[in-house]
Amino acid sequence: MARQLLADPETPQKIMEGRDADIVHCLRCFTCMAERAATATRRCTVNPLIGRELDGTEIKPAPVKKKVLVVGDAAKVSTITNAVYWGYWAALDI
Ligand code: SF4
Known part of the structure; x- marks a missing residue:
């Protein structure tokens, strides 16, 4: 716990x-x-x-928007959510 x-x-x-x-x-x-x-x-x-x-x-937005590619498994969705929240363009590799 x-x-x-x-x-x-x-x-x-x-x-x-x-x-x-x-x-x-x-x-x-x-x-x-x-x-x-x-x-x-x-x-x-x-x-x-x-x-x-x-x-x-x-959580402050990113000062400069960048493209982010997230490659992985279980943490992908959380990482994508955070990246988008911070102002990044995020792509999910499935
Ligand atoms: S997700 Fe990983 S880093 Fe986070 S609390 Fe669980 S074991 Fe620790």
């Missing part, structure tokens, strides 16, 4: 509200554990805000 809270800190609230489809699931990729040793902070594959709390939680 601890890693799930890194992936989506709002998980308990979403469960209480019956919003299961909105939950961003932990991939069990252990990137957070590897980053801890390397950078003394947390990073999460599906939650770009973890480890950047002191920078603020506001």
